[in-house]
Amino acid sequence: MDPEIIQPVATRNKLLSTILFGSRWLQVPLYLGLIGAQLVYVVHFMVELEHLVVGTFTLTEEKIMLIVLGLIDVVMISNLLIMVIVGGYETFVSRLNLAGHPDEPEWLSHVNANVLKVKLATAIIGISSIHLLKTFINAPNLDDKVLLWQTVIHMAFIVSAVSIAYIDKLMPQTARH
Numbered sequence: 012m013d014p015e016i017i018q019p020v021a022t023r024n025k026l027l028s029t030i031l032f033g034s035r036w037l038q039v040p041l042y043l044g045l046i047g048a049q050l051v052y053v054v055h056f057m058v059e060l061e062h063l064v065v066g067t068f069t070l071t072e073e074k075i076m077l078i079v080l081g082l083i084d085v086v087m088i089s090n091l092l093i094m095v096i097v098g099g100y101e102t103f104v105s106r107l108n109l110a111g112h113p114d115e116p117e118w119l120s121h122v123n124a125n126v127l128k129v130k131l132a133t134a135i136i137g138i139s140s141i142h143l144l145k146t147f148i149n150a151p152n153l154d155d156k157v158l159l160w161q162t163v164i165h166m167a168f169i170v171s172a173v174s175i176a177y178i179d180k181l182m183p184q185t186a187r188h
Contacts, residue, residue, distance in 0.1 A: 053089070077148060
């Protein structure tokens with residue numbers, strides 16, 4: 012093949028590769044937005060905690076339990092956000108270079124897209140479980156359809172998570188990492 016033709020094609024391919032690979036940095040504002048969402052959850056947590064503390068002597072046990080479950084829910088969603096922010100950034104944008112840092116999360120050293128999906132699915136089941144528990148505690152005040160649909164949706168999350176984990180297990184070890 013003519014070297015004069017190969018050179019412009021190679022240059023175009025290198026430019027295209029550089030643009031495509033560089034486009035991963037467009038995700039950074041998305042991760043920063045999720046940090047903003049986490050800040051909103053911190054404020055929400057503090058407001059709910061204040062309701063709990065102020066109402067310590069006037070709230071019923073059921074109401075206290077619902078507020079505490081709400082606080083746990085906020086914490087679990089915040090944990091989910093951290094997994095998405097840190098794990099997603101590490102997997103799709105750039106290394107965080109935390110090796111040797113005393114606070115480096117254990118799971119971060121072996122995170123990839125599949126591990127992240129399984130962890131997220133598991134976290135979503137935990138969050139769904141808290142919501143379902145809140146629903147069951149408040150069941151006398153809810154329609155039977157609400158109870159049924161929340162249970163069905165929760166079971167769908169479980170089936171999805173088990174399916175994702177099973178598919179990950181079926182993949183060859185080299186494809187997982």
